[in-house]
Amino acid sequence: MVVVRDARRAWGRVSPFFAGSRWQIALLACVSVVAGFAEAALLALVAAIAGALSQGSDSVAVDLGPVDVSAGLGVLFGLGFTLAIVRGVLQLVLAYLPAKMSANAMAGLRRRLFDVYTAASWPVKAVERDGHFQSLMNAHVTSACQAIVALATGISVSLMFATMLVSAFVLSVPTAVVLVVTSGLLFLMLRPLAKRLRRSAKALSEENIEYSKGMQEVVLLAEETQVFGATDWYRERFYRLIDEVRLPLLRTRFMAKAVPALYQSVALVMLMVALVVVSFAGAGRIAALGAVVLILVRSLTYGQQIQGSISAMDELLPFLHRVGDAITHYGANAQQDGSQPLPAIAGLAMKDVSFGYVPGATVLEAVTFEVAMGEAIGIVGPSGAGKSSLVQLLLRLRDPEQGALLINGVDAREVRRSEWRRRVAYVPQTPQLLWGTVADNIRFYRPHLSDRQVQDAARRAHIHDEIMSWPAGYDTVVGQRASAVSGGQRQRLCLARALAEGPDVLILDEPTSALDVRSEAAVQKSLESLKGEVLLFLVAHRLTTVSICDRVMVIVDGRLQALDRPAQLLIDNDFYREVNEITRRQPRS
Numbered sequence: 001m002v003v004v005r006d007a008r009r010a011w012g013r014v015s016p017f018f019a020g021s022r023w024q025i026a027l028l029a030c031v032s033v034v035a036g037f038a039e040a041a042l043l044a045l046v047a048a049i050a051g052a053l054s055q056g057s058d059s060v061a062v063d064l065g066p067v068d069v070s071a072g073l074g075v076l077f078g079l080g081f082t083l084a085i086v087r088g089v090l091q092l093v094l095a096y097l098p099a100k101m102s103a104n105a106m107a108g109l110r111r112r113l114f115d116v117y118t119a120a121s122w123p124v125k126a127v128e129r130d131g132h133f134q135s136l137m138n139a140h141v142t143s144a145c146q147a148i149v150a151l152a153t154g155i156s157v158s159l160m161f162a163t164m165l166v167s168a169f170v171l172s173v174p175t176a177v178v179l180v181v182t183s184g185l186l187f188l189m190l191r192p193l194a195k196r197l198r199r200s201a202k203a204l205s206e207e208n209i210e211y212s213k214g215m216q217e218v219v220l221l222a223e224e225t226q227v228f229g230a231t232d233w234y235r236e237r238f239y240r241l242i243d244e245v246r247l248p249l250l251r252t253r254f255m256a257k258a259v260p261a262l263y264q265s266v267a268l269v270m271l272m273v274a275l276v277v278v279s280f281a282g283a284g285r286i287a288a289l290g291a292v293v294l295i296l297v298r299s300l301t302y303g304q305q306i307q308g309s310i311s312a313m314d315e316l317l318p319f320l321h322r323v324g325d326a327i328t329h330y331g332a333n334a335q336q337d338g339s340q341p342l343p344a345i346a347g348l349a350m351k352d353v354s355f356g357y358v359p360g361a362t363v364l365e366a367v368t369f370e371v372a373m374g375e376a377i378g379i380v381g382p383s384g385a386g387k388s389s390l391v392q393l394l395l396r397l398r399d400p401e402q403g404a405l406l407i408n409g410v411d412a413r414e415v416r417r418s419e420w421r422r423r424v425a426y427v428p429q430t431p432q433l434l435w436g437t438v439a440d441n442i443r444f445y446r447p448h449l450s451d452r453q454v455q456d457a458a459r460r461a462h463i464h465d466e467i468m469s470w471p472a473g474y475d476t477v478v479g480q481r482a483s484a485v486s487g488g489q490r491q492r493l494c495l496a497r498a499l500a501e502g503p504d505v506l507i508l509d510e511p512t513s514a515l516d517v518r519s520e521a522a523v524q525k526s527l528e529s530l531k532g533e534v535l536l537f538l539v540a541h542r543l544t545t546v547s548i549c550d551r552v553m554v555i556v557d558g559r560l561q562a563l564d565r566p567a568q569l570l571i572d573n574d575f576y577r578e579v580n581e582i583t584r585r586q587p588r589s
């Protein structure tokens, strides 16, 4: 059966992510069988006691097919209560195990997804739309765990159904045959509906991801839409996203409920058919007949629960598969690592480096240069020339298509990433603050950094005095939105973050473009004091930013046009001269 095959495949993919799953499944199976037989015995006992009471007899004969047991009413009442209690306790175990498996699976899947995502190469993550990973981690993992509960419940109720079947065979062979045939027929009748349910669930999983991506955009653009106003077009676009989830959700939820409900209605008809067969074939004494009827009714309940589990799996397995696919995808695109240690950085170079984001569209071409530790290098060029792309290669977020980045003369791909990361720091154009204290933001998940190191970094970034003037000092809470800091302070906090571990190489992408003159001067002062201590790369549009640099790279149309001292560039380089001219004419704000 498709769903069983699919469930086994899904189980194979997720079971490694939660500990002890095998023994839990084995325990679940054993407890289900024992609980099923305890229930069947209890039903036979109830029927026998009812039969004895109706005849006014003190002694009860329990018909267990080939075995007949006789005992007094008192003994059998005691046995009945014991069986009921045992059944109740086992039921608790059967409720606990799937819940535990699901909770373990949720933690295991989330850990695994987080690990493969963080280890995946940057180009794989960079092409994903915002909201994609969040949706996987939240809605998809939650649904995947519900699928695991459905799977565990399905295994449990199937075994209980099987024990009912065995009990029915013991009590009355014709009844058991009718049970097998009717159940089989029911499953066959409901399969087409179940297939449609799977299709809708798959569509729902896809639409949910689209919806999450859209909603992420709503959050990201909240400030802009507040200013521009949520236009009708904007609203319509998101209403459409909401509606696109509505239809598959309606179909999926309807069919997930309708299939088991239909099963119940048809099952009642089948029950009447079974009774007709029993009436013709005969089920022995009245007590045996009672037991057979009770077991039939109970079997149909379990059959309905099996159908419910199958429907739930039909609904939820696409989510589980998507999580599995994502784990495979990120895992297959893990960042490659080198094995060479990196004691210290003496110099960096690029040799004949060409790079493009998509095949056939070259962004950087034959870039070759050499820079030494302690130099301050500016990177300028027109918009779209390839400056940020060059930075991505320097940061080893991406690898060149041709040529190589050389660290101390060694191909960067051969150098251990962990050591490279420890020696390189970066301040992006729009650095992000964590929701936490100023100290947390400078420390940035590096608990080994002492308070003194944090404060030293802040001093070097020329932000320490300002921090000390705030009432809560380093304990001031800052965040992404309700930020307690200005743009310039944010930039310098992130500079302190970059400096905290004493990097060899510091790369800044437009560190002062969004700042006023005073903040720019403060950042410039910080950078100037770093000169000679680190290898500094400074991407800039304004030439004032690169005024502290020893040499400046001019990148035009993806080519390194020049790498020289600013004074020399003013003589040799048209682009540099032109930008210098424009800058001189502009009044400073």
Ligand SMILES: Nc1ncnc2c1ncn2[C@@H]1O[C@H](COP(=O)(O)OP(=O)(O)OP(=O)(O)O)[C@@H](O)[C@H]1O
Pocket: 126, 357, 358, 363, 381, 382, 383, 384, 385, 386, 387, 388, 389, 390
């Ligand atoms: N993720 C990407 N996928 C595809 N193309 C990209 C991507 N990022 C940048 N590009 C393209 O690469 C070229 C160089 O872009 P890059 O961002 O490196 O330029 P830049 O010099 O930093 O520009 P700016 O000064 O405007 O920031 C541009 O044509 C741009 O469209």
